[in-house]
Amino acid sequence: MTNKTDFKKTLDAYQAQRGRFRVVDVPDMSYLMIDGHGDPNTSPAFAEAVEALYPVAYKLKFASKRDLGRDYVVPPLEGLWWAEDMSAFTAARDKSQWDWTLMLMVPDWIDQAMFGAAVEQAGAKNRPARLDDVRLETLSEGRCVQTLHVGSFDDEADVLAHLHHAVIPDQGFRLAGTHHEIYLSDFRRVAPEKQRTILRQPVTTEPASGA
Structure with a gap:
């Protein structure tokens, strides 16, 4: 077994943990990734991205178990989020201006050959519209500060403001890299007030370029 x-x-x-802002050194990790733009609540591209990621993820899981004898639980959906004007993300919450990369982590023993075979299998029947946009890529984040948010996504703004403007500078860091969310709850099935989301921000002690 x-x-x-x-x-x-x-x-x-x-x-x-909720209410605790923890410094964590995140190792390089491999992800299935797909990019998009716009309000995740209304953008067809967001739903199509989710529909493209999961078939590939499960084909990889089954291949890993069958061919390598290494079974695993498909990890939770994750997302990188940013905007050209970051106030559209942290303050104004103008979701129409958001850019994003949706991701599903895969174990480090999954290689490009397995990925290519999984994409081909996922497209054999009921081919997802954005299947060809899915890629396998390594994300290098390094040192980060993260916390657990419990509640709706729209209630994240105050937590993020505290993280960005108090916690991170108070510890001698500055922001580096892209805001990262890990959805421990399935937001399609869990009430907004009960959703559990890890909020992660890569940081650095290096001065800003030109400083």
């Missing part, structure tokens, strides 16, 4: 790895339980990068 194959043991099934649950990365939410085994990786320190997936550990966070």
Whole structure:
């Protein structure tokens, strides 16, 4: 019987507590990724991105179990979020201006050959519209500060403001890299006030360029 790895339980990068802002050194991790723009609540591209990621993720999981004897739980959906004017993200919450990359983590033993085979299998029947936009890529974040947010996505703004303007500078860091969210709850099934989301911000102690 194959043991099934649950990365939410085994990786320190997936550990966070509400009200605690923790510094964590995140290792390089491999992800299925797909990019998009616009309000995730209304943009067809967002739904199409989710529909493209999961078939590939499950084909990889089944291939890993069948061919390598290494089974695992498909990790939670994650997202990188930014905007040309970051006030559209942290203050004004103008979601129509948001850019994003949706991601599903895959184990480091998954290679490009397995990925290519999984994409081909996922497109054999009921081919997702954006399947060809899915890629396998390594994300290098390094040192980050993260916390657990419980509640709706629209209630994140105050937590992010505290993280960006108090917690990070008070610890001698500055923002570096892209805001990262990890959706521990399935937002399609869990009430907004009960949703659990890890909020992660890469940081650095290096001075800003030109400083």
